[in-house]
Amino acid sequence: MTDLLARPPAADEGGMGYLESLPRKVVVVYIPLAIFIFVLLFPFYWMTVTSFKTNEELHAYKGLQALWIYEPTLENIRFLLFDTEYPRWLWNTMLVTVVSTFLSIFCAVCAAYAIERLRYKGSRTVGMLIFLAYLVPPSILFIPLAIMVFALGIFDSNWALILTYPTILIPFCTWLLMGYFRTIPYELEECALIDGATRLQILVKIVLPLSVPGLISAGIFAFTLSWNEFIYALTFISSAENKTVPVGAITELITFDVYNWGGLMAGAMLGSLPVAILYSFFVEHYVSSMTGAVKE
Amino acid sequence: MAAIGETRPVDQVNFLARLNNNRNLLGLLFMLPAAAILLLFLTYPLGLGIWLGLTDVKVGRPGRFIGLENYAWLFEDHIFWLSVFNTFVYTTAASVIKFALGLWLALLLNRHIPFKAFIRAIVLLPFIVPTVLSALAFWWIYDSQDSVISWILIEAGLLDETIDFLGQPNNARASVIAANIWRGIPFVAITLLAGLQTIPASLYEAATIDGAGEWQRFRHITFPLLTPIIAVVMTFSVLFTFTDFQLIWVMTRGGPINATHLMATLSYQRAIIGGALGEGAAIATAMIPFLLAAILFSYFGLQRRKWQQGGRDD
Numbered sequence: 001m002t003d004l005l006a007r008p009p010a011a012d013e014g015g016m017g018y019l020e021s022l023p024r025k026v027v028v029v030y031i032p033l034a035i036f037i038f039v040l041l042f043p044f045y046w047m048t049v050t051s052f053k054t055n056e057e058l059h060a061y062k063g064l065q066a067l068w069i070y071e072p073t074l075e076n077i078r079f080l081l082f083d084t085e086y087p088r089w090l091w092n093t094m095l096v097t098v099v100s101t102f103l104s105i106f107c108a109v110c111a112a113y114a115i116e117r118l119r120y121k122g123s124r125t126v127g128m129l130i131f132l133a134y135l136v137p138p139s140i141l142f143i144p145l146a147i148m149v150f151a152l153g154i155f156d157s158n159w160a161l162i163l164t165y166p167t168i169l170i171p172f173c174t175w176l177l178m179g180y181f182r183t184i185p186y187e188l189e190e191c192a193l194i195d196g197a198t199r200l201q202i203l204v205k206i207v208l209p210l211s212v213p214g215l216i217s218a219g220i221f222a223f224t225l226s227w228n229e230f231i232y233a234l235t236f237i238s239s240a241e242n243k244t245v246p247v248g249a250i251t252e253l254i255t256f257d258v259y260n261w262g263g264l265m266a267g268a269m270l271g272s273l274p275v276a277i278l279y280s281f282f283v284e285h286y287v288s289s290m291t292g293a294v295k296e
Numbered sequence: 297m298a299a300i301g302e303t304r305p306v307d308q309v310n311f312l313a314r315l316n317n318n319r320n321l322l323g324l325l326f327m328l329p330a331a332a333i334l335l336l337f338l339t340y341p342l343g344l345g346i347w348l349g350l351t352d353v354k355v356g357r358p359g360r361f362i363g364l365e366n367y368a369w370l371f372e373d374h375i376f377w378l379s380v381f382n383t384f385v386y387t388t389a390a391s392v393i394k395f396a397l398g399l400w401l402a403l404l405l406n407r408h409i410p411f412k413a414f415i416r417a418i419v420l421l422p423f424i425v426p427t428v429l430s431a432l433a434f435w436w437i438y439d440s441q442d443s444v445i446s447w448i449l450i451e452a453g454l455l456d457e458t459i460d461f462l463g464q465p466n467n468a469r470a471s472v473i474a475a476n477i478w479r480g481i482p483f484v485a486i487t488l489l490a491g492l493q494t495i496p497a498s499l500y501e502a503a504t505i506d507g508a509g510e511w512q513r514f515r516h517i518t519f520p521l522l523t524p525i526i527a528v529v530m531t532f533s534v535l536f537t538f539t540d541f542q543l544i545w546v547m548t549r550g551g552p553i554n555a556t557h558l559m560a561t562l563s564y565q566r567a568i569i570g571g572a573l574g575e576g577a578a579i580a581t582a583m584i585p586f587l588l589a590a591i592l593f594s595y596f597g598l599q600r601r602k603w604q605q606g607g608r609d610d
Contacts, residue, residue: 025407033404036397037415040422040482046444047433059442066447103333111330120323130330133338135591137539139560140580143567144341144348167338170330199322228426230542231560235568246428250546261436268429279424283417286424290483291490 044272051076051266058261076266086267088241089248093227094274096158096244100165101222105215107166108173113203115174116181117189127178134171141167142235149236160236161244165226172225173218176289180214181207217289220282224275245271346584348577355571366578375554376579379562385469386558387538390476394537395530397477398484403518405485406492416486423482431546434475438462438547462548465555472556475543484529491525492518527593535590539583559583 020028050058052072080086111130115123149160184207192202208215233247240252249267253260279286349366353359370376405416422430437444438461446458461471495518503513541560544550550557550565557565559579567576 029404029407029409032400033409033415036401036404036481037419040419040478043430043433043437043478044421044425046437047430050436066444107330107333110326110328114323114326118319118323118326120320123323126327130334132591133334135535135587136338136342137535137583137587139539139541139563140345140583140587141338141341143563143573143577143580144344145337146568147344147348147353147573148337148341163333164337166333170334174330199326224424228428230426230428230545231564234545235564246426246542249432250428259439261439261442264432265436268432271429272425275424275426276421279420280417283413283420287416287420287486287490291487 047265047269047272050261051263051269053262055260055262076262077270079260079263080266080270084252084263085240085243085248086245086270089243089245090270090274092158092242093244093246093271096161096165097223097226099158099162100169100226101219103162104166104169104173104222105219107170108177108218109203109208109215111170111174112177112181113207116178117207118199130171130174133167134175138168138229138231142231145232146235155236156238156242158242161229161233164232164236165229168225168229169222173222176218176221177211177214180211184210213285213288216282217285220278220286221289223278224286227275345577346581348574349581350578351574353574353577355573359574362574366575367582369575370578370582375557376562378554379550379557379559379579380582382469382554382556383538383558386473386476386540386556387534389473390480390537391530391534393473393477394480394484394533395526398481399488399526401481401485402488402492403514405489416489420482420486422479423486427479427542428546430479431475431543434471434478434543435462435547438471463552465552468548468552468556472544472547475547476537476540479543480533480537484533487529488522488525491522495521527596531590531593535587538586538590 049067049069052069052074054071054073054075057069057071114120115127115130145164146155149155149164154160154163188206188210189202192206197205228246229244230246233244234250237243237247240248243252245267249264249271253264253267348359350361350363351359352362352365401419405412405419409415436442440458440460440463443458443461445461446455449455450458460467462468499517499521500513503517508516539560540558541564544556544558544561545564548556550561559582563576563579565576566579567573570576
C-alpha cells in the first residue's frame, strides 16, 4: 500500500514509450505539464517576490521588470518580526499543532489497534463510524463548539484549539493506521501471545516499531492539517497574542485603509515555510498518507 | 507472569489476566481516549448544532425552543437562497474542472518523464501550504489596481484597463472558483495517479496489439479501472468544496453584494459576527442533507471497488 508510489512502475520503463516520437511527446506531454507547473507554482513565486520588494517598487509596473526584484529589501520581514506579534503567532501555531498532533496519534494508535487487532464486538461498526467522523466538516461544528468552548472556560486559549483539532485529526489518523496495522502479520502477534506478552507489550514492542512509516505518514499529515486549520482558530480565539498564523495574518496584518502587501506576503511566506520544509523531507510519507486514506 | 504473581495479591493477577484475555473489555479500554474526544467534541456538538438551529440563542443570551422558526425565516430570506445557489455553482464548477484538470495532470505524470518524483513533489505544494496563506497570495494577484494578471495582459496588448476581479459579482465568482481549482488540482491529480499506477501495463500492451487507439485504451481500460477511486476522490472533493470557508472568507468575505457567500460563510457571518447563533446553526444544519447525499455516494463507490478488485466484501 505505502510503497505503491515510491516504486516506479517497472513495466512502464520498457513499455510502449518507444512508440512515441519526441516531437509528439513535447506537444502532448511536456508543454501541458510545463503550463500546469507554472500555474501551480506562480502564486508562490509572486508571494516570495512581493515580500522582498519595497513599497515603491510594488506599485511601479513598468515593462517586464515587475516580475523580478531590483531593490531587494528585508524591511517587510523586519516589520513582521519586530513590529507585529508574528513570532508569537508562529509559536502558538507550533505549540497547538505539535500537541494536538501527538495527542491525536496516541488516541489513533490505541483505537486503530483495538479495531483492527483486538476485534472486539462491534469493531467493524466503530471503524465505519470513524470513517464517517472524518467526513464531518468543521464548518458545521464551529457554532456549537464555540458555545462549548465558552462554557468550559477555555475560550481564547491554546487549549480551545488543542482539544478541538483532534476531532479533525483522530478519524483520519485512525483510518490510516488501521490500514497499516492490517499489513502486519498476525503470526508475530500470536508468537508473542504464546510467550506471555500482554496486549500492551505487543502494541509497544511489536506493532509500533513495525509501523513507524505509517506513524510518520499520519503525523506529517496531521501536522499540516492542523497548521492549516482556520475556522476554529478564527472563532475560538479573540486576543491578538493567542492567535495562530493564519488567523493573525487575516485579522491583524490587514489594515483597511492602506494594504501593506509586502508585509502581508511576507507573513504568508513565513507561515508557509515550516510546513513546506517539513513536507520536503517527508514527501513520500505525505503522499502515501494522502493516497492511503482514499484507497483504504 | 510468574514474577508478577509472587509480588501481587491473587485477585489482582486474576483481574489483569482476565483483562488481557477479554478482548471486549480490553478493546473498550483502548478505545477510551479516542472515543472520549470524538464523543465530546464531535458527536455532541453535531447534535447540539441541530438543537441550536431550533432555538433563538444569541451571543450572551440563552435561547429558548422556537421550533422551525429559524428555517421558516430562512425560507423567506433571499440572501440565504443566494448562498445556496452560490454554493451549488461553486461546488459544481470547481469540482468538474478540478476533476478534468486533475485527471489530465495525473495522466501526464503517469508518463515516463524525467525528474518525475521531483515534479510530483512540487505539484503538491498548493495542497500542503495553508489555504489561508495561499488565498492571501491570490487576493494580491486579484488586486483591483495592481493585479499581476491585468498588468501582464496590458503589457501584452490584450487589454486596455485593469480587470476588477473581486469587485463585480460574476468576476468574483469566477475568481474564487479559479483559486479553489488551483488548490484542489494537486489532491485530485496525486490520488488519481496512485490509482493509475495500480493498472498493469500489460493490459495496455494487449489492447495495443488488438489495435486499440489511445482514446479507446483510455475509455475501455483506464477509465473503468479508475472509476472506484474517482468516486472516492470526487466525494472528498465535493464535500470539502461544498463546506469551504477559508478561501471565500479571505478573498471576498461573501461580497460583492453577497455574490460569493457560501452557506458556510453566511453561517459564520450570521452566528459569530451578527451574534445570531441559532440562525447560524440552522444554516449549518441545512448543509447536512447534502453532505449525507455525498457520503452515501462515497459508500456505494467503495462497495463497488471491493468486488471489482476481488477483495473481501466486508
